Amino acid sequence: MYDFASDAVKRALPTARMGGPHTAGTGKSYDNFLRHVLRETNFATGKTGAPLDFVAFHAKGLPKVANGVVQMGMGIHLRRITDGFKVLAAYPELKNILVVIGESDPEGCAACGMQTNPENAYRNGTMYSSYTAASIAREHDLVEETGVLGAFRMTVAVRLGDDLLRKAVRNLAVLRYIAAAIPAGDRWHPVFSRYTKQLAAQVDALGYDATLVKPSADDSGLQDGRDEPKERCTTGKVRKVFYDCLGSFTGFAPDTCKKRYGFETCEPGIERVVLDACRNNSTLKVTMDGKRTIGLDERDVRPFLPLNPPVQATRFQARVGIDTLIV
Numbered sequence: 001m002y003d004f005a006s007d008a009v010k011r012a013l014p015t016a017r018m019g020g021p022h023t024a025g026t027g028k029s030y031d032n033f034l035r036h037v038l039r040e041t042n043f044a045t046g047k048t049g050a051p052l053d054f055v056a057f058h059a060k061g062l063p064k065v066a067n068g069v070v071q072m073g074m075g076i077h078l079r080r081i082t083d084g085f086k087v088l089a090a091y092p093e094l095k096n097i098l099v100v101i102g103e104s105d106p107e108g109c110a111a112c113g114m115q116t117n118p119e120n121a122y123r124n125g126t127m128y129s130s131y132t133a134a135s136i137a138r139e140h141d142l143v144e145e146t147g148v149l150g151a152f153r154m155t156v157a158v159r160l161g162d163d164l165l166r167k168a169v170r171n172l173a174v175l176r177y178i179a180a181a182i183p184a185g186d187r188w189h190p191v192f193s194r195y196t197k198q199l200a201a202q203v204d205a206l207g208y209d210a211t212l213v214k215p216s217a218d219d220s221g222l223q224d225g226r227d228e229p230k231e232r233c234t235t236g237k238v239r240k241v242f243y244d245c246l247g248s249f250t251g252f253a254p255d256t257c258k259k260r261y262g263f264e265t266c267e268p269g270i271e272r273v274v275l276d277a278c279r280n281n282s283t284l285k286v287t288m289d290g291k292r293t294i295g296l297d298e299r300d301v302r303p304f305l306p307l308n309p310p311v312q313a314t315r316f317q318a319r320v321g322i323d324t325l326i327v
Contacts, residue, residue: 002050003043003045004043006018007051010051018051019052019055019056019098024060024103025080026084030084031087034088037050038093053097054099054100055098056100056101059077059103060076061073061105063107070127072127073107074135078139081101106131115204168203171199172203173216174216174217176215177215177217179215234285236256236283236284237255237281237284238252238254238274238277239253239255240252248266249270252274
């Protein structure tokens with residue numbers, strides 16, 4: 001696969017930088033990849049070797065719980081980096097090549113919550129940041145000791161509790177929606193079942209009740225009385241455009257698969273976008289402030305229905321070929 005991919009990319013863009021293998025660890029697959037791209041026959045070109053501008057692998061630690069206390073596994077983490085460097089040293093051709101540790105983390109199970117994996121409790125305190133700072137310093141030491149040309153990049157993601165919760169709830173709702181469509185006998189059914197249980201554990205750990213999260217193809221939101229997200233989106237086709245007795249634009253009503261919405265606005269720019277979408281029978285996406293969204297029951301829609309309170313247009317986007325309206 002790498003032979004064909006690198007050959008195609010280099011022919012299309014000669015300056016592109018190709019590398020790999022980004023394996024989880026530096027075992028046999030890592031070694032086999034290096035040997036093949038350096039010394040074996042290329043399946044795409046028939047020549048020896050393949051383009052290799054950098055070498056990449058992943059290194060993970062292994063935390064554990066001992067006597068009720070989480071103990072990090074930095075020694076294992078650094079040993080795996082050292083092993084990757086040792087394999088690299090066996091190939092003189094790679095003496096000055098760039099090495100990218102694509103993933104360098106305390107452990108390798110991002111989807112595992114504390115309920116199933118209590119050792120991951122380190123994520124909820126300062127141990128995580130302390131470990132990251134200490135491990136990166138040691139990685140720099142390893143690079144200096146071995147003479148490897150390394151590339152380092154650190155991302156510190158900081159989120160508020162509600163932000164993490166909303167994302168976890170959305171993921172769980174979507175995964176439950178997908179899982180509901182998978183037959184019980186399908187080989188993917190147990191995979192999705194296990195994954196949704198892990199996501200539910202994350203939601204519970206963030207102080208929410210995962211049983212409140214219903215299957216949804218979109219964001220189901222929080223159902224325990226907390227504030228809903230500030231904006232919601234609806235996508236549909238414009239079936240009605242409203243004008244008053246003087247011929248001035250006053251609003252529109254897009255149809256969606258579930259509901260019919262109505263909006264009052266007099267912005268000329270919005271009128272142009274709405275009319276264009278109506279003429280071309282194209283889809284219109286409307287992003288609404290949740291506190292000012294008016295939902296109309298389909299049975300109660302009339303040719304013109306004043307909305308009270310009115311939904312005022314606050315900003316809009318209109319570009320040729322893109323039917324996007326933000327109200």
